[in-house]
Amino acid sequence: xxxxxxxxxxxxxxxxxxxxxxxxxxxxxxxxxxxxxxxxxxxxxxxxxxxxxxxxxxxxxxxxxxxxxxxxxxxxxxxxxxxxxxxxxxxxxxxxxxxxxxxxxxxxxxxxxxxxxxxxxxxxxxxxxxxxxxxxxxxxxxxxxxxxxxxxxxxxxxxxxxxxxxxxxxxxxxxxxxxxxxxxxx
Amino acid sequence: xxxxxxxxxxxxxxxxxxxxxxxxxxxxxxxxxxxxxxxxxxxxxxxxxxxxxxxxxxxxxxxxxxxxxxxxxxxxxxxxxxxxxxxxxxxxxxxxxxxxxxxxxxxxxxxxxxxxxxxxxxxxxxxxxxxxxxxxxxxxxxxxxxxxxxxxxxxxxxxxxxxxxxxxxxxxxxxxxxxxxxxxxxxxxxxxxxxxxxxxxxxxxxxxxxxxxxxxxxxxxxxxxxxxxxxxxxxxxxxxxxxxxxxxxxxxxxxxxxxxxxxxxxxxxxxxxxxxxxxxxxxxxxxxxxxxxxxxxxxxxxxxxxxxxxxxxxxxxxxxxxxxxxxxxxxxxxxxxxxxxxxxxxxxxxxxxxxxxxxxxxxxxxxxxxxxxxxxxxxxxxxxxxxxxxxxxxxxxxxxxxxxxxxxxxxxxxxxxxxxxxxxxxxxxxxxxxxxxxxxxxxxxxxxxxxxxxxxxxxxxxxxxxxxxxxxxxxxxxxxxxxxxxxxxxxxxxxxxxxxxxxxxxxxxxxxxxxxxxxxxxxxxxxxxxxxxxxxxxxxxxxxxxxxxxxxxxxxxxxxxxxxxxxxxxxxxxxxxxxxxxxxxxxxxxxxxxxxxxxxxxxxxxxxxxx
Numbered sequence: 001x002x003x004x005x006x007x008x009x010x011x012x013x014x015x016x017x018x019x020x021x022x023x024x025x026x027x028x029x030x031x032x033x034x035x036x037x038x039x040x041x042x043x044x045x046x047x048x049x050x051x052x053x054x055x056x057x058x059x060x061x062x063x064x065x066x067x068x069x070x071x072x073x074x075x076x077x078x079x080x081x082x083x084x085x086x087x088x089x090x091x092x093x094x095x096x097x098x099x100x101x102x103x104x105x106x107x108x109x110x111x112x113x114x115x116x117x118x119x120x121x122x123x124x125x126x127x128x129x130x131x132x133x134x135x136x137x138x139x140x141x142x143x144x145x146x147x148x149x150x151x152x153x154x155x156x157x158x159x160x161x162x163x164x165x166x167x168x169x170x171x172x173x174x175x176x177x178x179x180x181x182x183x184x185x186x
Numbered sequence: 187x188x189x190x191x192x193x194x195x196x197x198x199x200x201x202x203x204x205x206x207x208x209x210x211x212x213x214x215x216x217x218x219x220x221x222x223x224x225x226x227x228x229x230x231x232x233x234x235x236x237x238x239x240x241x242x243x244x245x246x247x248x249x250x251x252x253x254x255x256x257x258x259x260x261x262x263x264x265x266x267x268x269x270x271x272x273x274x275x276x277x278x279x280x281x282x283x284x285x286x287x288x289x290x291x292x293x294x295x296x297x298x299x300x301x302x303x304x305x306x307x308x309x310x311x312x313x314x315x316x317x318x319x320x321x322x323x324x325x326x327x328x329x330x331x332x333x334x335x336x337x338x339x340x341x342x343x344x345x346x347x348x349x350x351x352x353x354x355x356x357x358x359x360x361x362x363x364x365x366x367x368x369x370x371x372x373x374x375x376x377x378x379x380x381x382x383x384x385x386x387x388x389x390x391x392x393x394x395x396x397x398x399x400x401x402x403x404x405x406x407x408x409x410x411x412x413x414x415x416x417x418x419x420x421x422x423x424x425x426x427x428x429x430x431x432x433x434x435x436x437x438x439x440x441x442x443x444x445x446x447x448x449x450x451x452x453x454x455x456x457x458x459x460x461x462x463x464x465x466x467x468x469x470x471x472x473x474x475x476x477x478x479x480x481x482x483x484x485x486x487x488x489x490x491x492x493x494x495x496x497x498x499x500x501x502x503x504x505x506x507x508x509x510x511x512x513x514x515x516x517x518x519x520x521x522x523x524x525x526x527x528x529x530x531x532x533x534x535x536x537x538x539x540x541x542x543x544x545x546x547x548x549x550x551x552x553x554x555x556x557x558x559x560x561x562x563x564x565x566x567x568x569x570x571x572x573x574x575x576x577x578x579x580x581x582x583x584x585x586x587x588x589x590x591x592x593x594x595x596x597x598x599x600x601x602x603x604x605x606x607x608x609x610x611x612x613x614x615x616x617x618x619x620x621x622x623x624x625x626x627x628x629x630x631x632x633x634x635x636x637x638x639x640x641x642x643x644x645x646x647x648x649x650x651x652x653x654x655x656x657x658x659x660x661x662x663x664x665x666x667x668x669x670x671x672x673x674x675x676x677x678x679x680x681x682x683x684x685x686x687x688x689x690x691x692x693x694x695x696x697x698x699x700x701x702x703x704x705x706x707x708x709x710x711x712x713x714x715x716x717x718x719x720x721x722x723x724x725x726x727x728x729x730x731x732x733x734x735x736x737x738x739x740x741x742x743x744x745x746x747x748x749x750x751x752x753x754x755x756x757x758x759x760x761x762x763x764x765x766x767x768x769x770x771x772x773x774x775x776x777x778x779x780x781x782x783x784x785x786x787x788x789x790x791x792x793x794x795x796x797x
Binding site for chain 1: 253255320
């Protein structure tokens, strides 16, 4: 979320519109509202994370979504112009685990079976892909970021050890606002 | 300011020193304090911004994610900094106040709306707006309201310290100035003291000893110089005054003791200012009496207006005139005044010299009367004389006329006698007869001349324009009888035309040329010159001969009746001829005179005026 001073006003208007939209969606469909929050949170989380060296050399930031997920549309809407890490965002739907490549910097994992998750994580373990899910227990299972709702607010778990092993550097500020799973003890 | 001017130098110096010290110290302290306050404020601002950035770092993530509890937690850490009274964080999305912090929980402070980054000091508080950024991404804004009471406490302490220090320094300066002022004020006071003594004693020969070579020392030198100058000027002035006094005395004496009467009056008011002794003596007024009078009071009534009018026209001109004055005793005197103006004490005054001419006037009048009398007497006498003359002329005429008759008888009878028998008479008788005849002839001539002379006094002139050559020619014809047997060399000039009586001119020339012929008869060769000279007023005719001449001592007698310088034996004649000439020429308003020398000839002149 870049906020250059000169178009701050315009951005403000846009934000207000989005929030208004979120508010409307919230009333109509809680599902789509939480998806928007998640989509927005992805950008913020990415802000505090440093990808392993060389993994962000592409012209664009690719978000992969496994399987058919309603969040895809929300992401596409939000990142039509909005950038992540100062890169244009490319939303890609991925059909199966095998087609996941290093060209994808972030992978949104839907609610899948644990075995499938393990298989996926095994596939991505040696790749600089930030894995994000919204299923209870996935963080403990090895997913790097896992959204959850607490007291009617979107929160997230952070698998510090997993990220550390994958070469991601996490700003301490992000740690302050996340629920840390598998903390790295130094 | 006036009060300061009248203060003693000592007090002035102390005030100046202390005043300057206070101003200097005050300015120095204030400047220092100002700089200190500025630095403190800057420091506080810097600290505040630092704090803001620190809080921003902690608040970035919770703010960005919109987590109120975590954000509040971060903000609550501000309790550690007591100067921050209020703080808030603005949401990065809406720009609304997201979480707030109040040092005093019941604070009613209303947070301002979001503002660009800025640190300002307003209403006694620092206001800091700080944009929280992470990796160049905007994560919201922080607002801090800081109470700079620490600075105020510091300033208060500094000011108090400064005032204490200032007070101490002023006391110190006072004591120092008390000592220092003496360096300057002492010589000045000494100078003032000595000046006072000098001006009291008028002793300008005193010399002062200076304290040093500064301006005051120079003042001492200049004062000494001034004293010297005063001394010189005083001497000069004394001399001038003395001279002036002397001159004044002289002139006062000249005025007071002058025998001529003098009066000085004011030209505008006509008041009499001063009179001299001669005036008082003559007029009889007292000095104080006259000084209360006006000029016009001296004049008789009928001249008062005239003198006022005259004075108006005088201005600076000198004036001389005759007037009348009234003395104290009322007598009116004739006076002659000579006056002129001069300026005395800014008023034009006029000094008048008065001359009493009453006596002179009287004398003049007497002379006039006498003259008139004399004239009358002369007229009288002349009339008498004229009458006598007329009688005399009438007498001599009648005498001459009456004498002719007996003479004719004598001659007639002598002729008869000689016809009858002169041959009978002896020689002696003949001689007697001859003598009688000659005497009778002579007597006849004498009577003729006397008749002429008496006629000459009475006759009327017949003035004509005549050619003077003609009467001369006539005279030569008349005299032909006497000249024909003579050797005479004539020298006759061509004559002018003149206005005269022709008959008289013929007689005058006959007389004069006849004389010349007569008195040259003893000369072998007679030289007779007839000529004239002229000037602007008159012709002068003359007859010159080389005859017997005369003694110049008797020249005046020549033209008298019966006056003869030669005997009848030598030269015959009656002694009336020249008297007649003088009478005739006098009738023509001319003059007659003669020059001569015995045996050297004579020249006879007569003049005739040109018209």
